[in-house]
Amino acid sequence: MKDQNQLALLASQLKGELFYTSETKDQTMLLAYSTDASVYQEKPLAVAIPVDIDDIKKLIDFAQQHRITIIPRTAGTSLAGQVVGHGIIMDISRYFNGIIELNVEEQWVRVQPGVIRDDLNNYLKPFGLMFGPETSTASRAMIGGMIGNNSSGLHSIVWGDTRHNLISAQVLLDDCSEATFEKLDEASYFNKLLLPGREGDIYRNINKLLIDPGHLSAIEAGYPKRSITRRNTGYALDILSDRSEPFNMCNLLAGSEGTLAIVTEAKLKLMPLPPQELGLLCVHFADMVECMHGNVIALEHRPEASELVDKYIMDFTVGHPTYQYNRFFIDGDPQALLIVEFRGHTAAETEAKAMALKADLVSRGLGYAYPYITGIEKTNLVWDVRKAGLGLIRNLPGDSQPVNLIEDCAVSPEDLPAYVA
Ligand SMILES: Cc1cc2nc3c(=O)[nH]c(=O)nc-3n(C[C@H](O)[C@H](O)[C@H](O)COP(=O)(O)OP(=O)(O)OC[C@H]3O[C@@H](n4cnc5c(N)ncnc54)[C@H](O)[C@@H]3O)c2cc1C
The missing domain is CATH 3.30.70.2190 (Alpha-Beta Plaits)
Incomplete structure (x- = not known):
């Protein structure tokens, strides 16, 4: 997809910015977004800064039509090229950085993906609460990227990783439809299987995969030991296949490195501040x-x-x-x-x-x-x-x-x- 006219049309439809032309300003942006904290470098086709969900939907729709990739990016501190690629890099750090709702009693917070981890914890401190998962880059890393990478750090053996602390997520799927991923009891899970459209397709496909004994034994054999709490080895099919816990698609979303859905909002589990x-x-x-x-x-x-x-x-x-x-x-x-x-x-x-x-x-x-x-x-x-x-x-x-x-x-x-x- 190299047609500048089509990108120009897209740019005219967005409230936010799109950088794609040969002008110096645009080329500077394309270079700046050609890498993350890894050794990988690739110049993207365009860099988009969406302002709202409508903008994100237009970008997804455009990518679908032209069969190009969309790479959501927050702080870009990934170490393995997660936010590097030839498609459209969609920087959601600028306009999606609100803390939406805090429930102190039930110990959860709803945030947009561009909230910085340390900023969130500074906000939570007066309430005696914190979001546990941490990274060495916590002063820059944002919740969207932490979900993408299933981030965790020094205290992960007690404070957990991001997956453990993700209660639910609002997401946009590849057909621009909106979905909520959350814990499902058995009846709600079977209702999802009956849903029409993309969301239903996803549940049906996952279900098909997870009821197949051949797949289950391959997952069992191929994934790290379940006793290892901190593991980030691709799509967490092993956790999804564990039916001792209620099904939650968030388990798959966390660690999926932006490849499955765009997170527009996350509900996070909080914990009391640790003893000082x-x-x-x-x-x-x-x-x-x-x-x-x-x-x-x-x-x-x-x-x-x-x-x-x-x-x-x-x-x-x-x-x-x-x-x-x-x-x-x-x-x-x-x-x-x-x-x-x-x-x-x-x-x-x-x-x-x-x-x-x-x-x-x-x-x-x-x-x-x-x-x-x-x-x-x-x-x-x-x-x-x-x-x-x-x-x-x-x-x-x-x-x-x-x-x-x-x-x-x-x-x-x-x-x-x-x-x-
Ligand atoms: C020196 C150094 C030390 C580090 N230490 C740690 C560590 O201790 N622990 C650790 O876990 N990591 C560590 N990292 C890696 C990285 O900093 C973290 O994983 C961090 O949480 C990534 O956040 P980010 O905002 O930079 O995400 P990005 O790099 O911008 O994105 C990360 C992934 O999330 C996806 N993503 C971003 N936003 C969304 C969204 N809205 N919807 C869907 N997907 C999305 C991206 O596509 C990408 O795949 C370190 C990196 C460096 C450079």
Whole structure:
């Protein structure tokens, strides 16, 4: 679809902007939207900034007619080329950024997809609530992109991923029809199968897939272990096929990277703010595989987070203008650090949990140093080493920058020692 006249006609029908011409302003936009935070680059046919749902529908309709792709984009911080492509990049961050409704009692919020995760939590803080899923990019990442990527971060073992916290979503399907994806009891599920049109087709097709024993066993065999809570390995058919929970198409939507529907609104589950007394047990290991064994023990102590920083990342901080000051807690030259966060209502409660883990590790001969760090300033310095890791690597100049090949592989903690070895 290269006809500039057709794009000009589309532009004239939109309330928002469409960048597609050879003028410098448009070409600058096309270049700016030719990449995300990944190594991939591709110049799109056009960049659209829709103002409302009507604009999005016109864009979907145009893409359907001309058989081109539509790529919804929020902050564009994806690491695997999710918002890179040759079709129309549809930036919904500018006009879809409202917080629509908060229900404090029932602990949920309705938002548009362009709301930034940290802005949402700043809004929720006075109510004693927060949206749990986080990313290292939480100051920019937006809810639409978090749903697309099923984002989660440091505290995912307790605060969950975006899928776990997505109650329902308003979406636009590829025929411009609107649908609500939400939890369905059995009767509502069967009613969906009887719906005419696109939404009904989707339920019928999914149902056909999930009642076929051949497909079910392929899903069972091909997906990561169900015990792994944080897994992002394509369409979550394994979760949809789990009939112990009510069916919710949101489970498929989360992690579908903008390929199934355009989210125009999301209802998110909130949680009370976590206890504020936090402490970090920073376990030092002389060996990476030993660290993986230590992680299995750490998880038995139900921490809020357990994260690895390896020597490779630590070495980037040596002499670094900013991060050299974050090394204050590092003892010697460990091959790996496990940063284990505990929280409690009092400092003593938190420390007791950390010391129980330390005693357990010492008794098993795992680790050689166990500094315990408290106080928000110091713990932030420690966490910053972990959070900065990826950015530090990605700032390496030229060919020395490693290229991400496999994103989000999911390995169960008890399998990690063998996997890493
Ligand atoms: C240094 C660094 C660290 C990172 N750390 C983490 C981390 O800890 N955890 C993590 O999960 N990710 C991490 N990421 C990846 C990324 O920042 C997050 O996944 C983030 O949530 C993506 O949000 P975004 O607004 O940038 O989305 P985008 O990149 O704009 O989009 C992400 C996906 O969502 C789709 N999408 C966007 N809006 C919609 C919509 N309205 N409807 C349907 N689909 C939509 C897009 O098409 C795309 O497939 C990191 C990235 C960087 C650069």
